Amino acid sequence: MDKMWLGKTGEVIAEKFLIANNYKILQKNVYFREGELDIVAFEIITQEIVFVEVKTRSSNLFGEPEESVTHEKKIKTLKAAINFLNLAREIRHKSWRIDVIAVKLTREGKFLGIKHFKNILNG
Amino acid sequence: MAEKIYSCSFTGLLCRIIEVEADISNGMPSFSIVGLGDTSVQESKERVRLGIKNSGMEFPKTRKTINLAPAQVRKQGALFDLPIALSMLIESKQVPKEKFENSIIVGELSLTGKVNRIAGALLITQFAKEQGFEKIFLPADNALEASFIEGIEIIPIEDLKDIVEFASGKKEILPYKSANEDSDQNTCDFTFIDKIIGLEKAKRALTIGACGRHNILLHGSPGCGKTILCRAFKHLLPQMTKEEILETTKIYSVSGLLNADSPLVKSRPFREVHHTATMSSIIGGGNIPRPGEISLAHNGILFFDEIAEFNPTVLDSLRQPLEDKFINISRINLAIKFPSNFMFLATMNPCPCGFKTDKKIRCICTDSQIGNYQKRLSGPLLDRFDIFVEVEKSNIHEVLEKESQPKNPQKSSHPSFMENAEKMQKERFSKSSISRNGDMDIEDIKKYCELTQDAKDILNRASEKLNLSNRGYLKIIKISRTIADMDLKEKIETPHILEALQYRRTS
Numbered sequence: 001m002d003k004m005w006l007g008k009t010g011e012v013i014a015e016k017f018l019i020a021n022n023y024k025i026l027q028k029n030v031y032f033r034e035g036e037l038d039i040v041a042f043e044i045i046t047q048e049i050v051f052v053e054v055k056t057r058s059s060n061l062f063g064e065p066e067e068s069v070t071h072e073k074k075i076k077t078l079k080a081a082i083n084f085l086n087l088a089r090e091i092r093h094k095s096w097r098i099d100v101i102a103v104k105l106t107r108e109g110k111f112l113g114i115k116h117f118k119n120i121l122n123g
Numbered sequence: 124m125a126e127k128i129y130s131c132s133f134t135g136l137l138c139r140i141i142e143v144e145a146d147i148s149n150g151m152p153s154f155s156i157v158g159l160g161d162t163s164v165q166e167s168k169e170r171v172r173l174g175i176k177n178s179g180m181e182f183p184k185t186r187k188t189i190n191l192a193p194a195q196v197r198k199q200g201a202l203f204d205l206p207i208a209l210s211m212l213i214e215s216k217q218v219p220k221e222k223f224e225n226s227i228i229v230g231e232l233s234l235t236g237k238v239n240r241i242a243g244a245l246l247i248t249q250f251a252k253e254q255g256f257e258k259i260f261l262p263a264d265n266a267l268e269a270s271f272i273e274g275i276e277i278i279p280i281e282d283l284k285d286i287v288e289f290a291s292g293k294k295e296i297l298p299y300k301s302a303n304e305d306s307d308q309n310t311c312d313f314t315f316i317d318k319i320i321g322l323e324k325a326k327r328a329l330t331i332g333a334c335g336r337h338n339i340l341l342h343g344s345p346g347c348g349k350t351i352l353c354r355a356f357k358h359l360l361p362q363m364t365k366e367e368i369l370e371t372t373k374i375y376s377v378s379g380l381l382n383a384d385s386p387l388v389k390s391r392p393f394r395e396v397h398h399t400a401t402m403s404s405i406i407g408g409g410n411i412p413r414p415g416e417i418s419l420a421h422n423g424i425l426f427f428d429e430i431a432e433f434n435p436t437v438l439d440s441l442r443q444p445l446e447d448k449f450i451n452i453s454r455i456n457l458a459i460k461f462p463s464n465f466m467f468l469a470t471m472n473p474c475p476c477g478f479k480t481d482k483k484i485r486c487i488c489t490d491s492q493i494g495n496y497q498k499r500l501s502g503p504l505l506d507r508f509d510i511f512v513e514v515e516k517s518n519i520h521e522v523l524e525k526e527s528q529p530k531n532p533q534k535s536s537h538p539s540f541m542e543n544a545e546k547m548q549k550e551r552f553s554k555s556s557i558s559r560n561g562d563m564d565i566e567d568i569k570k571y572c573e574l575t576q577d578a579k580d581i582l583n584r585a586s587e588k589l590n591l592s593n594r595g596y597l598k599i600i601k602i603s604r605t606i607a608d609m610d611l612k613e614k615i616e617t618p619h620i621l622e623a624l625q626y627r628r629t630s
Contacts, residue, residue, distance in 0.1 A: 066151055066152055067152045067184070069151065100151060117151045
């Protein structure tokens with residue numbers, strides 16, 4: 001199975017999941033030199049900007065998807081998030097956080113489960 | 124709810140109870156250990172993870188935090204592996220906690236889950252007992268060493284699986300009982316020193332030194348047998364008492380010098396140090412101070428061969444521990460006290476070429492060379508030697524001839540000397556904190572060293588003639604006390620004083 005396709009599928013699932021949980025999607029796949037943001041969303045209940053890193057896995061051989069979020073990846077996401085905030089004036093004053101959404105699929109691409117880790121940097 | 128179990132850490136010879144708590148909460152996978160652990164504590168993450176996994180249990184995937192309290196105390200060493208793994212298994216409900224109430228847990232894990240030997244087991248066991256803990260869980264390899272301490276249940280652990288099954292009641296581990304103590308082998312062995320032929324004066328001096336623990340400096344020309352005598356001397360020492368074994372073993376235990384074959388230091392240590400040794404290797408030191416040679420020689424002998432070749436700064440650093448019988452090592456973080464009650468034995472040549480005192484070979488050194496050579500040992504250091512002996516070369520033909528002859532029957536009188544001295548000193552110091560004549564201070568000398576009138580007169584006359592220093596004066600009394608002990612005499616008599624006077628420095 002194609003890695004790209006896997007990632008995209010995961011992101012689509014994560015997006016649907018967020019919308020179902022009262023989030024508004026602001027932007028997707030934002031690229032910066034420092035790093036990228038898979039999903040930028042706005043949580044309506046808490047009024048927070050949420051930067052989401054989506055991790056998708058189709059096998060458990062190398063551990064859970066969330067285990068593959070390394071420290072470097074966290075820093076990259078953080079830098080990208082700061083960049084994003086600098087550019088987006090209208091939301092700069094809002095509080096924000098970084099989340100990880102871990103999506104598990106079967107080898108054939110069927111949905112197995114989803115986990116949402118909120119505020120991974122200091123939670 | 125964070126579960127709490129107890130472990131123990133030590134710096135120097137000082138122990139401290141450490142509480143190990145684990146918390147497992149939901150969140151991104153992470154594993155952190157807080158509480159000022161050094162690198163080996165941080166690295167225990169990997170050992171714990173694989174140890175748990177390879178023992179067939181589940182390593183929690185979520186957010187794990189370990190706290191080692193008190194937080195401000197620096198902790199080092201791998202002995203927290205086992206308590207960390209256990210607290211995590213308890214917290215994740217894989218192991219019940221009840222069996223670990225009121226007990227100390229220490230041990231290093233290997234990746235397979237086996238529990239490895241740790242340093243300092245004896246020290247920790249003793250501390251655990253003093254603190255009123257009922258049980259101590261420690262590596263099976265350390266059980267023999269720890270069983271020297273009585274009054275606490277010692278539970279030997281082979282591997283992580285063992286302790287887990289024990290906790291859940293699937294397996295019974297019996298508290299370790301030491302096999303009956305080894306038959307007391309008499310460490311006084313005269314065969315070694317009897318094999319050395321001639322050199323009677325030096326042998327006599329060494330025997331006196333061994334009886335009363337007096338520091339000895341031997342000098343003589345190269346090849347005259349100084350070093351051989353000193354090495355044979357280690358077999359002459361009296362047996363260690365139980366307290367002495369405990370004290371010395373503790374030092375070896377924290378240095379990690381014990382192994383499964385020799386879990387206790389039962390014979391007096393004999394530490395021979397090469398003259399390239401640095402100050403911190405001899406005195407003890409390091410960022411976290413470790414005992415040096417003087418502490419490893421505690422209750423035994425520290426032997427410096429060719430003492431004049433040592434760095435003078437190193438030698439002078441011995442002055443204080445020789446006097447105080449302990450050493451205080453101060454570093455920026457902490458100060459640690461190690462005991463260092465040793466007998467100091469050293470050899471040297473009288474001059475650079477070595478033949479100044481030789482009767483046949485002429486010395487080729489100039490006066491200034493000799494002066495410089497002898498100056499390498501400072502006066503205060505020399506003053507701390509009690510007995511000075513000049514070793515004279517014995518005739519090699521004589522030596523070879525005598526070898527074939529049956530052993531001189533007169534030699535067998537040595538052991539009785541030693542036994543006498545042992546007995547007298549034991550009676551004398553039964554109520555005081557010291558155990559040897561060499562350790563007496565001025566109060567003890569007043570109390571225990573009674574001289575006959577004749578002996579007193581001779582000593583006073585000698586001290587005037589020879590310009591004895593106060594310390595030298597007391598030293599003569601101490602040595603003569605030992606000689607009198609060897610003769611089973613309550614009072615010090617003239618011959619004892621006269622013999623003691625022979626052993627002072629001549630220069």
